[in-house]
Amino acid sequence: MKFVYSATSVSMKTKSTAAASAAVAPTEDESDDNTVPLPYDPETLDPLDPRRVSLDIFEVYCHEMVTTGEVRRRAFLIKKMRYMIHRLIGNQYEYGRLFNYTTVANLVGRMCGRHAYYGEEDEDDECQLLSRLVDFDLAKWKTVIDQLGRLRDSLIRKDATLIVLPTEIEDTPGADKEEVDEIPEEDEEIDTEKESSEAFTTSFLQMKDWLKFHACLSCIQPQLQNALNDGTDVIPKENIAQFHQAIHSHFDGGEENEYADILDSLFSNSGTAGKKRAKKDLSLKSLRQLKTIHSENKRVFDLENLQLQLLKLVRRWVKMVLPVPNLARLGYGSVDAPEKANDAKLNDAPEDAQSLSASSHGASAKKSARKRRKTDRTEVDKFFDDDDDDEDDGMSEAQSKVKKLKQTRQALSRKVKDPLEESVARAAALPARQEKASPKKAGEVMGKLLEKKASAVHLEFADSEEELSEAEGGDLKISQVPERLKRAEDSKPAPINIQLPGQQSGPAKRKRFTEEEDQAILTGVERFGAGKWTEIKSTFPTELRDRNTVQIKDRYRTLTKSAE
DNA sequence: TTAGGGATAGGC
DNA sequence: GCCTATCCCTAA
The missing domain is CATH 1.10.10.60 (Homeodomain-like)
Structure with missing residues (x-):
């Protein structure tokens, strides 16, 4: 028998909720109505499994990402989550509660973890993503549109709230953990009740169209925005052609579409023949006309409004489907004042979600043909692909840091002359060590410095592994002067008196012991x-x-x- | 870190 | 130059 455990069964509240939850209890035995079902099956999942504990924290981050009203806070959360993903969470499965929460957080972070436009807060704000929504190109908008679609599809599945722990991060690559972990079966069946709800139909489709609208518009951004602001920018011809092409590919359904119409109206020869206009005739209306269209449709053009509405939609989805994380119920995670009312709603036990989820699990019968699925690059990993790290696409954060360090080092090397060679040359010019019988002079101190103590312990450094292996005998020491640069034993130039500021010359004075x-x-x-x-x-x-x-x-x- | 041999400064 | 106290070095 496979265990199917659901976090939605966490309930401290009423008997009726507990009863509803009982339907999703781990075993097929009927639970006692008075007991509070555990969010996991204690026989198969250790409640103190580090992954589970880290997931609780991770979920609080995700939850706050949706509930907070502050851009800075979202950007901060993205950084925290990136860290957690790297250090605590391995590969995750593309279904269930973690996947959905992660996708939600990722989508909200990507869209609302940055300001829409450039403003006065630019310079001093280290905590936010550098690029703005108005910077998004077609590809980024496409990512958002696809992600919203995937999120919607995943949330209406019956296994939307299933707890599926990610695989452990393995210390020893190649070790097969698959057979150790018992992974809950996924349930691809669609919950028709959710699917037919307004939030997942009309609102979703409208949001999708709106995103497509801005995807198209991105072809002529940010020049259009600049032009609308101060009227100075010129939009290149090829961008306009790309813009036209984008409208065609995004809104080619044939039926009337509010967003497509607005976009079409931006062309100089828009109208009945607008959509069939020849490519060579492509040109936009005059700036004055564009400004008029913009102001008439400000609600649609405004990216800040888009951010707000997207946030609202995602919040509705979360409220409908996903349970409030346990730690958030206990008060973990900060919530901004303006959002408190909203958050309180989210923190109310999502009765709808629980009952929906309960019914879904109760009805789950399609178990035989299910296959387990795990992808190498999951939604979690995609946090790293985004935006400000574009140039490091495909690299892990650690790799990109190493790359940046190397670049910095190379830049520094170009500017600064390596002092080693000069230092060695100077050392060679210093006097040979005094004979043992000769009186101790200041110069001898320097001679002694050059002398290698038999008991000396050396730290080994090399700029790279290659350099280390190239060194003589693979044993390059920082204090080891290359053979060719060593001074000749018989040359004994006059001692040089080296005195450091504030330093007394000569050996330390003997000091008699006091009583x-x-x-x-x-x-x-x-x-x-x-x-x-x-x-x-x-x-x-x-x-x-x-x-x-x-x-x-x-x-x-x-x-x-x-x-x- | 410690023990012990040896070098050395400084007093006589 | 000798003696002693202190400092230095090395091995364990």
């Missing part, structure tokens, strides 16, 4: 025993502030030796 220090050491040895120099030093940090553990040890040796 206070001696006392601290002796007390320390009494307390901890000889050899516990670190403990002694940390026990008398004030008295022994100028001494290291070796000095303390030496002093104790001297003290004991002199006492003999």
